[in-house]
Amino acid sequence: MRTEEEAKYDLDERIFELYDSGMSIQSITEELDTTADYVATVLRNVSVETG
Numbered sequence: 001m002r003t004e005e006e007a008k009y010d011l012d013e014r015i016f017e018l019y020d021s022g023m024s025i026q027s028i029t030e031e032l033d034t035t036a037d038y039v040a041t042v043l044r045n046v047s048v049e050t051g
Helices: 004-020 025-032 036-044
Strands: none
Touching (some): 025 036
């Protein structure tokens, strides 16, 4: 059984994958059955890798 933390991590990863593939935030919310606010928060909090 997955923990809540694991489920959240998986959801966040899926949001990144869909956004990177060119999906709009609205499409992601419909695909994953979550809110636009949550998707925007996840995307805003991503750390940018440099190097």
